[in-house]
Amino acid sequence: MTQIDFKAEVAARKDDLLADLFSLLKINSERDDSQVTPETPFGPGPVAALQQFLSLAERDGYATKNVDNYAGHFTYGDDLPEDAEVLGIFAHMDVVPAGTGWASNPYEPEIRDGKIYARGASDDKGPTMACYYGLKILKELNVPLTKKIRFIAGTDEESGWGDMDYYFAHVGLPEPDFGFSPDAEFPIINGEKGNITEYLHITGDNSGAVHLHSFTGGLRENMVPESATAVISGDLADLNTKLEAFVSAHADKNLRFETETAANGQVTVVLHGRSAHGAMPEKGVNGATYLAKFLNEIGVVSPFTQIAGTILIEDHAGDKTGVAFEDPKMGALSMNAGVFNFDDASSDNTIALNFRYPQGTDSEAISKVLVALEGVDTVSKSTHEHTPHYVPMADELVSTLLDVYEKQTGLKGHEQIIGGGTFGRLLKRGVAFGAMFPGDIDTMHQANEFIPVDVLLRAAAIYAEAIYELAK
Template structure:
């Protein structure tokens, strides 16, 4: 049976965009301050999950809500199951937006909102792709299970709970609409390790407070420090002016209150898998503070950040660099910084995306050699390297559909980012960003090109049909 999937998407443009606007208006950031037994990651992700499942029920699916951790629904019959894994949680909006991140708006063909490209836009595109197959009654021989997560941007606690549920079995193969075309069939390992600092805080200049970063998988857009000591406001302002003149790509400010100075540096956020695309406000702030005479843990904290972490995206200065011929180089994002003078446990969270040939223990051993670090700990959430061969029927089919619909040559890709595609042994990420597309995931003014999203939906529709017909 021949189907013009682009034409079918065109028929549903208005309803698809209405559904997407409604979903994007929900602030589904994780909020640990409001976690309880009914809201495992806070109320926002639950609201988004309930909204999406209600939409699926409207369209005739029988849905399951797995205790507000995740949800799913199935379509079709067969011995094999195709899994489509999407997520409804989003990273914090942060600052620097030109529009309200939770009031979606289209400008010059681009839909601006937090989650528009990661991952609510692609999720809706894949949903409408499946809806077309269902609406048309196309003949199929396999089941499709559409899975909705609520903690992909943090610890993947949603999927751990989902697959531990007695009524859940893993699909046989599948994809996540949460990356880029033509395909992502390989993903580096992903682990966060923490540097701990302790001791008495002294010196001519005293560091009372230093914070930067919202999530370990985001480049900190900004950072703030509070200092006092043998320095005047005028001297501090002069030094900051010189520093900003030497680094015109960032901005900064100084305020004073109660004989203490608050220094802020603003850089640029980026996805933690591509730290070189951002301007780390925290490492720049440490670079500025490193000219002052600090002591104790404050000195170790600032000096290590300035001398080693700043612009060390491959871990060379950290002593953990590693490269694999297929998967490429290790990358490191200095994601979250916390220093309080009253605390005996100040930390820097380093998020590593590592290729085959190294592991979290080897990285930890390298970090433990750093001067001034009291100890190193490892997050309990780790993803080891994942790869599905290019000749696997899943990969071959998806690339074939991509080539047919775009006229472009398909090729395999391995990334530092982590997607739900790696949940399955035969799992990949597929779209929705096209080659040479501007990636605004995890950044202010996140957007998705509306026409490109419709284009992705048509690719998803044909791809799903080819996999289950």
């Protein structure tokens, strides 16, 4: 076969790639449980994004299948023998909530200083379209392949992966033989820690000079809460002065607050930190744990705020909580206190802790430690759990992808094991591959999420050659 200049082929399609990507980024595909119907299993936004993605594939001549709006796919190489191996590519159309703090509308994509700003730009619509165009190049050049390709897009990756559970149960096809997900970073992610959310159920006294009526914080379990809100009453003398002193005492966290007094004398306090991906909680500032710490200091006496503001605050590795664990190969456990709910009229108040755990421990061992915490009544677990996943370096899938990465970048490839969970782990021989490069700024799950245009194009060229090498 004549040598293909993949970078030149991508450059020739730059405008089309950006236009197609923008058509996806303009869709608010956050999960919305308030609008769930049989036709919109995770709300209308994820469905709209999935349908738009499949419409692009239909436009380009692929055979598509929408599996009841949970997930869908398109296929390439349908003329190959029935027993040909299948390369799976897994992406997702859903996004985490945009939250606050954006310099522009998160669903009106903009290019500023060479970067595409929008929710989903880097997680995962941008990488998805880079990979889509990688395959599109091979199709348009009519490059002969010996393996079939199934490009699968889900709609619930950021929550419970109910999309993939439903897809595999109803698609009527066997799993692909091997594959990758363009939803992480280069050079490769061939290992992923286990992922489980455990819920602390807390009751107990709510006394003290300041009474806590309610406390909420966090949008998703896999996001560091950007802010939290508490409604309080009682001895609130000099409240704003105390808040200013608290913010000043933690100046390195760049906290900010606002208050509002209701007619009944109750005061609503909102404290803002900084969001981040739940797999890397140390990169954010948890507004909920800092608000709980403040409430403890001004007179709230509650097991809820005591746990949140004393034990969980800055406890990213689970040291104070008592669940810390480290494996020589997969690294240390991480913990994100993601969603907080307290109501003084409720006997069941909860804090959701999202764990990324290595081999050597498990969710049951974590539960046994958590339930022994003072103030915790019971601990429950999310219905969906991912156990640790690893594909050896010797596997041809891993070695091939690293070879392509090294050829295109001139950089040495190496294995990586992360706390984040990707669709790469759906297959026994599955990995995550790109699209973020070493040294890139990671803005996933944060305000002002972006992907540089040049990164998008570089990734597309790598994906084109990678798909060719895996399926030739």
